[in-house]
Amino acid sequence: MLEVKCAVFGKLENNCYLITDKATSLSALVDCTEDSEKMRAFIGDANLKYILLTHGHYDHIGGVKGIKALTGAKAVISKEDEPMLSSSRASLAAFSFSAQNNTEADLIISDGDKITLGETEITVLATKGHTKGGVCYIADDCIFTGDTLFFCSCGRTDLPGGSDREILESLKKLASIKGDYKIYAGHDRASTLDFERRNNPYMNR
Numbered sequence: 001m002l003e004v005k006c007a008v009f010g011k012l013e014n015n016c017y018l019i020t021d022k023a024t025s026l027s028a029l030v031d032c033t034e035d036s037e038k039m040r041a042f043i044g045d046a047n048l049k050y051i052l053l054t055h056g057h058y059d060h061i062g063g064v065k066g067i068k069a070l071t072g073a074k075a076v077i078s079k080e081d082e083p084m085l086s087s088s089r090a091s092l093a094a095f096s097f098s099a100q101n102n103t104e105a106d107l108i109i110s111d112g113d114k115i116t117l118g119e120t121e122i123t124v125l126a127t128k129g130h131t132k133g134g135v136c137y138i139a140d141d142c143i144f145t146g147d148t149l150f151f152c153s154c155g156r157t158d159l160p161g162g163s164d165r166e167i168l169e170s171l172k173k174l175a176s177i178k179g180d181y182k183i184y185a186g187h188d189r190a191s192t193l194d195f196e197r198r199n200n201p202y203m204n205r
Helices: 037-043 064-071 082-086 164-175 193-199
Strands: 002-009 014-021 026-030 047-052 074-078 107-109 114-117 120-126 135-139 142-146 182-185
Touching: 002 037, 002 182, 014 037, 014 142, 014 182, 026 114, 037 064, 047 064, 047 114, 064 074, 074 082, 120 164, 164 193, 182 193
Parallel strands: 026 047, 047 074, 074 107, 142 182
Antiparallel strands: 002 014, 014 026, 114 120, 120 135, 135 142
């Protein structure tokens, strides 16, 4: 069983998630906007094994370097978005008056990969469209969708690496998953997959 905690960080009001495998108390952080007292308090004394990055934009990776150093957690990202960890232009930090805290990936993932967090298996689903290497993480009855799927909306596609066609294909992939799931997005409120199938105009194109 998975425990999910959420807190909001930064000017863009990013959702970061601390997920914990209840059987083993091993945890992972889904996206890491900043290394701040608030973030450190949010993580607390969790036994943090991974920092699972949904993509490489600056507002999702800004705290990775510091939190890695603090906890020893492994940074996980797709091959396509990995260069964003060490390039302020690629991450868009250079265009947003944000500092780029260059760091390195510890684990490169691709579609269908499995990550073990204690007794919880996390499946990687490639969902390009917002960036070339965007991914969602599926664990138990939860999907962490980053900036691919939002409540009744989807991620923007007008930034470098974005594609209208690709994000619609990614939303179709999500819609085709059997069963209902809790949707934990990178911004805005939580939802469910069934609700989004019925009500999200981008999922019904």
